[in-house]
Amino acid sequence: MELKLEIENKEGVTVIYPDGFINAHTVNQFEETLQNLVKEKHYRIVLNGEGLEYISSAGMGALMGVIEEIRDNDGDIHLCNLSESVFNVFDILGFTELYEIFEEEAPAITAFDGHNRK
């Protein structure tokens, strides 16, 4: 398989661990996972890119497809542990302004606490 997705719940935040490639061939799996999370009202999501070797615009589109509903519900998608080349794709598109990107997972999770308090 070119893409495996693991999901863990950490302190009320859903962390997604994609392992492999997100391209037009594997994106349905990624898209369904995101849509199911939203359907189940999980609006605090961290995408840990440690095992993500590659993402194409198909994957970006999947994120764009859910981000509005997530934000409308006071949630967000935080990114962390992106490889240089994956970060580069977000950067080329200017999406580093659209998504909060963290070096490590812990701050990507705790960053949701701020939203909690307000």
Next chain:
Amino acid sequence: MELKLEIENKEGVTVIYPDGFINAHTVNQFEETLQNLVKEKHYRIVLNGEGLEYISSAGMGALMGVIEEIRDNDGDIHLCNLSESVFNVFDILGFTELYEIFEEEAPAITAFDGHNRK
């Protein structure tokens, strides 16, 4: 470059460190190196395969082209630090019986001492 060759002299033994691929495209370089060593009467040779990612029959042919003269002069070619897949090529051809293969460089070098003493 697909193949780099470094040569070091250690205790009177010539150690060759190929880095990259030995195939029909790069084999001339490997062949010339071997032939130059023989021309300069370096008959005690260790081929350290640590950086050798790949060898095809072209590389085997280059070894076969010099081994007779080397052995006629009381020398030999010892192999060491072969990756599993490179070892596998020697094994498939039955060449593990033709060449002494060592796990590490040190014993591949000191094994020549025996020949010295006799």
Next chain:
Amino acid sequence: MKRFFNVEFAADTIFLKLATDVTISMCRLAGFNDSTAKDISLAVDEAVTNTIKHAYHFDKSRLVTLQFTITQEELIIDVCHTGNPISNTEIHLPDMEEYMKQYRKGGLGIVLMTRIMDSVSFGSNGNHHYCRLVMKRGRRHVG
């Protein structure tokens, strides 16, 4: 001197990974560094995906051809097909500021391609259509 390398496969996204792998190998042969090679392979992914999606509407019986040409100055990659053509005048790059405000979902492929490559163009020879990606073999990308 020119060097050619062609790859042909069914219009099936299962071959995307192979197409990007071949592209990375070809970029190395042309002397591009790993980071540029990855970027170029992403541009090829996008062009092939568009071909499968928009030119062939996912008809797996159709064929996509990648033609790599390395010249002294540049690497040229033609993504060729015999399906629905697209003309240069049809291509609209989204205004990215507007785009982000509206959380739109598609249309990012061509943006990526044009931002990565030195040039992206579309053309036809009779029934054969292509998306041509060009990258200069300048110092910038070597190393």
Next chain:
Amino acid sequence: MKRFFNVEFAADTIFLKLATDVTISMCRLAGFNDSTAKDISLAVDEAVTNTIKHAYHFDKSRLVTLQFTITQEELIIDVCHTGNPISNTEIHLPDMEEYMKQYRKGGLGIVLMTRIMDSVSFGSNGNHHYCRLVMKRGRRHVG
């Protein structure tokens, strides 16, 4: 279901690395494990080298085509050319014991190919000649 993937390049050993890279990617797609994929790519290296050397005598203006076909049971790789053909009856596998005693230099390519693959055969369709390498997609190689 069958899957096709074709690669075409000039009869130049500079493309050997690309041919083996493509083969490894294709083997992964067919579900072979890394070790088997490497062995198969070596068999392809040998077949392509023979084609460049014996079928085309290093004439870089000629073309080599690799055709990959994945069926339910096997991976078939045809190394095709339009140069000097070789027939099955011409092929002599050296006696390896004799070989080692005589320190012979060439003739190892076909030995490697036949020891790695489930079958190696040569054939022609008119002016088109091929070396066909076949590997079964059995359990043995998966993992």
